[in-house]
Amino acid sequence: MNPTKETSSLSYLNATGHIPYGMTNDYMFRLILEKNNYVLKGLICSLLSLTPEKITSVEIQNPILLNETVKDKEFILDIKVLMNDSAIINLEMQMAYMLNWRERSLSYLCRAFDQLSHGQLYDNVKPAIHIGFLNFNPTPDDKPEFYASYKLLNEKTHAAYSDKFILRVVNLKQIDSATDEDRANRIDYWARLFTATTWEETKMLAQNNDFIASASQSLYESNADEITREKCRARENYMCLERKLAEQEAALSEKDNALAEKDKLIRQLQKQLAEIQSAN
Numbered sequence: 001m002n003p004t005k006e007t008s009s010l011s012y013l014n015a016t017g018h019i020p021y022g023m024t025n026d027y028m029f030r031l032i033l034e035k036n037n038y039v040l041k042g043l044i045c046s047l048l049s050l051t052p053e054k055i056t057s058v059e060i061q062n063p064i065l066l067n068e069t070v071k072d073k074e075f076i077l078d079i080k081v082l083m084n085d086s087a088i089i090n091l092e093m094q095m096a097y098m099l100n101w102r103e104r105s106l107s108y109l110c111r112a113f114d115q116l117s118h119g120q121l122y123d124n125v126k127p128a129i130h131i132g133f134l135n136f137n138p139t140p141d142d143k144p145e146f147y148a149s150y151k152l153l154n155e156k157t158h159a160a161y162s163d164k165f166i167l168r169v170v171n172l173k174q175i176d177s178a179t180d181e182d183r184a185n186r187i188d189y190w191a192r193l194f195t196a197t198t199w200e201e202t203k204m205l206a207q208n209n210d211f212i213a214s215a216s217q218s219l220y221e222s223n224a225d226e227i228t229r230e231k232c233r234a235r236e237n238y239m240c241l242e243r244k245l246a247e248q249e250a251a252l253s254e255k256d257n258a259l260a261e262k263d264k265l266i267r268q269l270q271k272q273l274a275e276i277q278s279a280n
Helices: 026-035 037-048 101-113 180-184 187-195 199-206 210-223 226-279
Strands: 058-060 078-083 087-094 128-134 147-151 165-171
Touching (some): 037 058, 037 078, 037 210, 165 187, 187 199, 199 210, 210 226
Parallel strands (some): 128 165
């Protein structure tokens, strides 16, 4: 049942102004999708281009522990969802630019795919899909996309090797680049909800969309809870430090590359000098 259909004295419809903690906060993102199964189902429908009737069940396999330290490095970032008992879907909100995101996302995807117990047939492995919501382009050499999909392909023919191992990225910086298909599936609506900073934005998005309305209500109720706000604040502080660390690592990497180029140039000049001296 759609939770927003129930009567509540607290409603996002009456809220105005700034949203204290939105869904780009990965703790808030996890919390809302965990406590509101209706919203989780609606999001997956959009991401996988499915109608609600096609999804009979969505179950989170790694729920948040209430006493978990959200500022800890080991805080579980991805949400592992079992859909229809037939597919594993990982969802991850990542706002800090990370040089190792591609390797880490592959690691998450591999763990989701490695699901068989001893003695089970390989034919029984469930499809695994990792979907990351990012505010940066994970493939700087490629043109930025709003919703990108990657899978194993034959390098010559581009034929798909398997449809059971898929990685997708929603670039929250590229919402305006959404395709007609993305808009038809309302993926751009979800992206705008995640990045919304005011209640007025959520109200506009929620018009005629029960899934977005339900998510907006859960977001409002979660922000009204002091314990949730404290955990979001702690997570935000930790992510701020992690973001600064990532920026420093990127700067150091650029310096290392520049030094390597200088060393290469010096060696080339030394070689040329030695050749000239030997010729004389």
